[in-house]
Structures are given as structure tokens and as C-alpha cells.
Amino acid sequence: MGNCAFCGFTGKLTQEHVLGDWLSTIGLDLRPTPHVTGPLNRIGRDLGVRPPFRQTVGICGPCNNGWMSRLEIVAKRTLTPFILGNAGHLTAEDAGPVAAWLQKTALTAMLVSSEKERDAGYGLPPSEYHRLWTLRNQKMPLPTSQCWIGRYAGQRRLAATWVTPITVAVDGLPEPDAPQGYTTTIVLGQLLLHAVQFTTEALACTATTRQQLPQLWPATTRVVWPQGTPVDDTAFLAFAGAKDLRSTEPFIRLGPWIPATELPASQAVGDMVELPTICGKHVVFYPMTLVREAMRGRFYAFATACECRTAYLIHTEPDGAHCKAADTVEAVSELYEALPGQEIMIGGEPGEFICKRL
Structure with missing residues (x-):
């Protein structure tokens, strides 16, 4: 028994895979691997060693078997070649559902933390879950989102989901003391997905990445994969930590919310x-x-x-x-x-x- 974070249903919940179980059927390495999750400041929690793509969280049946399942179907069809390293393209029609899948996956992954941790503020705002649920039939991410697609060229990660709170700083004004959005980074095989979502809509701005990754959303035309500079293991932590995000608007800087990402220097x-x-x-x-x-x-x-x-x-x-x-x-x-x-x-x-x- 519990509450569905997306629609608010109260009752018996089903188990939704954080990363779709279809990933275990496409030819990736399924040998047991260490699983970790971490609150802030680089502190990880060991979840044990087990086969990949088995982590689940509680979600109501209508969400799990309805709109979420439909997003997983699109993700499997469109992303499998890229995950396996095969070049190709993604159409503008599929970009919206894939971007929504990316956001859904990030929100679901944050539910791995305990209810006590989420009540204490570790997690994403509950309104993000409900807002995405209201768009479930439109198959698109939240209005203040941007998404990019690239290639992961590292060796250390078969699958990973990172969420980093960010701030929007304006030249000449004090540094923000609270985050106004967050970035999401997902690695699956050789596929890299990256997104920014502004939770303070008035501060939403147009962004790009230092690697010049092609924009997936908002969609304008088909996207050819791979393009842009690949992200290897050396560059990954800075990339996932929102340090490579750039605002295209003058006098505005985007970056990680430091209390969440870095300890003071020794x-x-x-x-x-x-x-x-x-x-x-x-x-x-x-x-x-x-x-x-x-x-x-x-x-x-x-x-x-x-x-x-x-x-x-x-x-x-x-x-x-x-x-x-x-x-x-x-x-x-x-x-x-x-x-x-x-x-x-x-x-x-x-x-x-x-x-x-x-």
C-alpha cells in the first residue's frame, strides 16, 4: 500500500522498473554489477551486487501499465540501435516521447530514496511528478525542458541516471541560495541523454552543452546520431554535474547548485x-x-x-x-x-x- 508519486493514487502499488526491463533483452552485458545510489555531496549508498535493470519502485497500476508503458515502447524502438552503438537518426515525431521518457525515468529513479529522505528534501519537487502526469497523453516533457542526445565513450558505466540541481545566475546579482532547476543525465550502453528542466519558470533560458550535442527537444528536425563530442569517463562527472551546461543568453550563467554537488575544500x-x-x-x-x-x-x-x-x-x-x-x-x-x-x-x-x- 502507498501513494503513487505521479497521479496521487492511494492503494496497492505495482513495481515499475527504474530502467525498463526491455534493456535486459537487447544484448547488453547482464553479468551482476555493483548498484549504488547517493544523496548529496558524492555520498553513495551501496545497493548490492546483482544483475542490471532489476531495480524497481512502487507506482500505481494505471500509470505503470498505461502512459509509462507507452513511453517505454517508443524508447525501446528508437533508442536500442544507439545503445548498442549503431549510427542512425531519430525523427522529430519521436523526440517528444523520448524526451518525456527521459524525464519520467529521472523522476522514477529519484524514488529509490526512502520516503523519509524525500520528506527531508532529498528529491525533486512533488509538483514535477504531477505536472508530467498531466501531460501523459501528449507524450512530451514539461514545458521548460531542453534535451540533448550524444555518445558515451567510457567504460565504467553500463547504465546510470544522474540528477543535479542547478542555479540560474545573473551577472551583477547575488548568487542564488536555492536551485531553480535540475539536469538529468542517463547513460545506457553507448547512448548519452542529457536534459535541463527549470522549476522556476520565470528563469527558464535557452541552453546548450560544451560538447555541442545535438538538441533532441524542442524538436525541429530529425537528429543524426552520433554527433558532438563524446563524453568519456574522464569528462563524465563534470558533465553529469552540470558543469558543461551553457546559457546562450548574455549575462546569464547556468551551473550546479554547489551545496548539493561539492564539499568545501580541504x-x-x-x-x-x-x-x-x-x-x-x-x-x-x-x-x-x-x-x-x-x-x-x-x-x-x-x-x-x-x-x-x-x-x-x-x-x-x-x-x-x-x-x-x-x-x-x-x-x-x-x-x-x-x-x-x-x-x-x-x-x-x-x-x-x-x-x-x-
Whole structure:
């Protein structure tokens, strides 16, 4: 029993695939793979290792088997060649349903987060779901949307859905303190779909991408695939993080809402590195030795906690230290213990520091 996020139905819900189960029938690699989801600030939640395209969320039967199913049929017919890397084109008539499918998929993916997390503000506005539902028979995305289509040239992602809140900044005015829209990025095989949706309609503007990807929506003519600069693994995080989005209008800048996408910068304090935590109130420390090790291509994991009594699992990576989980001390300890790798002890001024070589 529950509530359908799209139409508001209350009652027994059916299970809607976040990424259509038809994707398991077109020839993609179906070997079990790690599944993760993440709230803000790069913190992921491990969903386990299992075959792809099995994640579901609760949606009412009329939505699941009705307008959503019709969008999946169009997506399968039009996108399968591109997913498999075969060149082709997409007609203007199919662009609207594909763009609506992209938006529907992003909204559905956000329902993987718990109801408690969504009530606390992690997710997209509930009005977005209802507005898309009201357009279900028109097979088009929300009016303040733009969508692009390109090629994913990386190796790390078989399938991924990213949603990043964005701001619209006007030269000469203070930086916005709240997001006015969001971008969606979907990777399926070699296909890359990208969209921007403005939730503050008065600030909607025309945008493009740094990669000069062809515009899928609003549609004007057929789109030939692939075009534009492919996005590889090196460029993907910046692209999905809305850092490659450009406004075509003078004096207007589009970019990620920083509190949702980036932690404050670390800084050296003697022989230690001061790392701000996601609560925004406290910091934790780790030895400068781990920075020097990262420069040599050797990376480590460690568990720590701040004064909020929240524990964190931290990994050092080529571009810095990243928080991989935030939870109770017990939960983070279990994640740390489950990591493969040799545990070592680093001595120093503050005392002994325990970590694992990854």
C-alpha cells in the first residue's frame, strides 16, 4: 500500500522498473554489477551486487501499465540501435516521447530514496511528478525542458541516471541560495541523454552543452546520431554535474547548485589534512601521508566521525578525499571491515591513525 508519486493514487502499488526491463533483452552485458545510489555531496549508498535493470519502485497500476508503458515502447524502438552503438537518426515525431521518457525515468529513479529522505528534501519537487502526469497523453516533457542526445565513450558505466540541481545566475546579482532547476543525465550502453528542466519558470533560458550535442527537444528536425563530442569517463562527472551546461543568453550563467554537488575544500593543518564534513558544522582530519601516497597512485580508506555523532567512510582518490558513506558508527564500521585490503597504522603527531590500503 502507498501513494503513487505521479497521479496521487492511494492503494496497492505495482513495481515499475527504474530502467525498463526491455534493456535486459537487447544484448547488453547482464553479468551482476555493483548498484549504488547517493544523496548529496558524492555520498553513495551501496545497493548490492546483482544483475542490471532489476531495480524497481512502487507506482500505481494505471500509470505503470498505461502512459509509462507507452513511453517505454517508443524508447525501446528508437533508442536500442544507439545503445548498442549503431549510427542512425531519430525523427522529430519521436523526440517528444523520448524526451518525456527521459524525464519520467529521472523522476522514477529519484524514488529509490526512502520516503523519509524525500520528506527531508532529498528529491525533486512533488509538483514535477504531477505536472508530467498531466501531460501523459501528449507524450512530451514539461514545458521548460531542453534535451540533448550524444555518445558515451567510457567504460565504467553500463547504465546510470544522474540528477543535479542547478542555479540560474545573473551577472551583477547575488548568487542564488536555492536551485531553480535540475539536469538529468542517463547513460545506457553507448547512448548519452542529457536534459535541463527549470522549476522556476520565470528563469527558464535557452541552453546548450560544451560538447555541442545535438538538441533532441524542442524538436525541429530529425537528429543524426552520433554527433558532438563524446563524453568519456574522464569528462563524465563534470558533465553529469552540470558543469558543461551553457546559457546562450548574455549575462546569464547556468551551473550546479554547489551545496548539493561539492564539499568545501580541504586544507593542510600541520601534518594533517582538515576535511569538512557534510553536516557543514564540523571537520575531521587525516594524515598528510595519505595525500603523498595518492600522488604515487596508492589509495586508502578510513572511518571517522564528527561531533554530530555521524560516522563517515572516506576514500582517497586521485582528485582528493571522498566520502563514500555517512551513517551510524556501527554501519560505517561494517562497511570499512568489508573492504578488501591490508590494514596499516600510520604514526604521527596526533597519534596513531588506522586505515586500509585499497
